[in-house]
Amino acid sequence: MEEVQALVVGAGPAGLMAAEAIADSGVPVIVTEAKPSIGRKFLMAGKSGLNLTKDEDPETFLDAYGPAAPRLAPMLAEFGPRAVCEWAEALGQPVFTGTSGRVFPVAMKASPLLRAWAARLAGKGVTLRTRWRWRGWEGGVAVFDTPDGVRQVKAARTVLALGGASWARLGSDGAWAPWLEAAGVGLAPFAPANAGLVVEWSAPMARHFGAPVKGIALSAGDVRSRGECVVSARGLEGSGVYAICRPVREGAALTLDLLPDWTLEKVAERLARPRGRQSMGNHLRKALRLDPVSQALLMEFARPLPEAPEALARVVKALPVRHAGLRPLDEAISTAGGVLWSSVDAGLALTALPGVHVAGEMLDWEAPTGGYLLTACLATGRWAGRAAAGR
Incomplete structure (x- = not known):
């Protein structure tokens, strides 16, 4: 010894x-x-x-x-x-x-x-x-x-x-x-901790695998994160997700604010503008300047979208994320x-x-x-x- x-x-x-x-x-x-x-x-x-x-x-x-x-x-x-x-x-x-x-x-x-x-x-x-x-x-x-x-x-x-x-x-x-x-x-x-989220995506999301999600905010419990994340085949990953791991792990609901720099009133006002014969996708793109991956997330988690501008604005500002928890230890x-x-x-x-x-x-x-x-x-x-x- x-x-x-x-x-x-x-x-x-x-x-x-x-x-x-x-x-x-x-x-x-x-x-x-x-x-x-x-x-x-x-x-x-x-x-x-x-x-x-x-x-x-x-x-x-x-x-x-x-x-x-x-x-x-x-x-x-x-x-x-x-x-x-x-x-x-x-x-x-x-x-x-x-x-x-x-x-x-x-x-x-x-x-x-x-x-x-x-x-x-x-x-x-x-x-x-x-x-x-x-x-x-x-x-x-x-x-x-x-x-x-x-x-x-x-x-x-x-x-x-x-x-x-x-x-x-x-x-x-x-x-x-x-x-x-x-x-x-x-x-x-x-x-x-600092783990990705498991999300079982629908088939249309496959075209967005690898795409960064920028300019959003993630909220869970008492934590709000302005970091970015990435859509992967297994779910959502990146610093923005890592920051909210603790409250998500403890059972808090996760929401995305797709336009964190806009007020709820501004989003509702933009959505209330005449849509005409535009598709909902084009209306969202023109009225809110949402990029394709943000639109895809909105459709993934909130379809069918509310028709009323105020209700749709609330979804854009607090999009509930369905997930199966964090990646394994x-x-x-x-x-x-x-x-x-x-x-x-x-x-x-x-x-x-x-x-x-x-x-x-x-x-x-x-x-x-x-x-x-x-x-x-x-x-x-x-x-x-x-x-x-x-x-």
Whole structure:
């Protein structure tokens, strides 16, 4: 059995940030990773442009985390959007802010940042062990399946950063949940977050598969999103849909506002103009300037359309969306659920397991895409690492 001063299990952003925080305190740290390489989900996120964080005022930024905002607030106050930008630039990756406020590295990739980060960690004495799959504890000793057989590690302090339960092929498989539950840790069930909606389309919608739906607003419960979405063969996907996952998952009805910048009165007035011998499609196109995909959605979800202008206007402004729920858990970008906040102390240490801290998506929080996910993973990892090191 090997005895170490500090152990971090999981080499995603939260785990690497925890390891760096521990190393900065002068404590030697070992990081284990089940996959052959580090940061696989991080690299996947960077394939379409790595969205590091969001440039907006702190209060608005914090609101994106919903019910978990009060618990995350102190961590994001110490390592929020500005700190993320400074962190990336210190690793030789300058950043820029897009028109939507999203912040990206100029390189638009995750790999250069990850390579620089790994080099800096190695320079601080962080030891990385890949293909080490954690199998829980035996008598307070961490057990791993490794290329050299079963290994046991007894650590004075441990940070678990094993991710949630989505994209299992990248390492976040949620296999840790039964081990923590058996140890008396309270868990909320995993559920998909930032996931597409399942819609069973009628045959005419096939011609619109792949088409973006722009200039709309989506509403569910207390959440309203102005993001875009895409019509796919399986349903609706994209940032606009991801933003309303929580209320939809909780049972709230979903509606689309096809003309969010127009008042209900303006829509009704336009629809009341003489239609003549025009088809309804042409009338909608000319009176409301609805594009083909928006018209198709209107027909899909509200046929037969009301004839009265006022009634039709109400449908245009709040189009009910029939759907079969969110895509399966493993197809979600992230997950809700995990370790309950009531199961950790102020330093993210598990009250049932003294000396063991948790970080990242293992905790029960969620946020939409747009830089919020990565920022909170980094912030919680740093917070847990500093607490584990006694800082």
